[in-house]
Amino acid sequence: MxxxxxxxxxxxxxxxxxxxxxxxxxxxxxxxxxxxxxxxxxxxxxKHHRKLAVCSIVCGISCIGIKALINSVKAEREPDQAAAEKYTQRAKKLGIISIATWVSILVLTPMLMILISYLITLID
Missing domain, CATH: 1.20.5 (Single alpha-helices involved in coiled-coils or other helix-helix interfaces)
Incomplete structure (x- = not known):
């Protein structure tokens, strides 16, 4: 060494x-x-859930996400505070519905395929 x-x-x-x-x-x-x-x-x-609306377009059902984005833009441009709050809540609700619907479709489709294949094998 x-x-x-x-x-x-x-x-x-x-x-x-x-x-x-x-x-x-x-x-x-x-x-x-x-x-x-x-x-x-x-x-x-x-404040008006614009990021949620854009994410719901990309990661959710697009037509519902576009509706959420429209409500978000209306809420930002609305001079009346009560109407703006109504549009903001609607944008948030539609964004969450869009993403939740897409996730449920992604989860339920394989489960339904498994159930159908199981029922077909029981019939045979």
């Missing part, structure tokens, strides 16, 4: 690990909670 020299490094000062880029100088690590609250606020700041 060859002689290998080992280097012992001692660290004199304590360096905290930082999870947020650019906060290496900060001794206080409260910025992590601020970043999480900002991300949550930007996600939920959609």
């Amino acid at each position: 060859s002689n290998s020299s080992q280097t012992n490094i001692t660290v004199d000062e304590e360096t905290p690990l930082s999870t947020v880029a650019g906060s290496g100088e900060a001794k206080n690590n409260d910025t992590c909670h601020q970043v999480i609250s900002i991300a949550a606020a930007s996600c939920c700041s959609d």
Whole structure:
């Protein structure tokens, strides 16, 4: 075997690990909670459920999602607060219905195929 020299490094000062880029100088690590609250606020700041309507077009039944998007745009442009709230609630309801319908179709189709094949084998 060859002689290998080992280097012992001692660290004199304590360096905290930082999870947020650019906060290496900060001794206080409260910025992590601020970043999480900002991300949550930007996600939920959609007052008229426009993001839900767009997602329901892409990931749901498109015709119901388009109706949700129309109601979301009407809610944004409506000057009357009561009517705008009505359009907002309708956009939210239609977006959820669109996605729930699509998921139920995706789940129920294989289950119905299994049930039909089972019934056919019972008849034979």
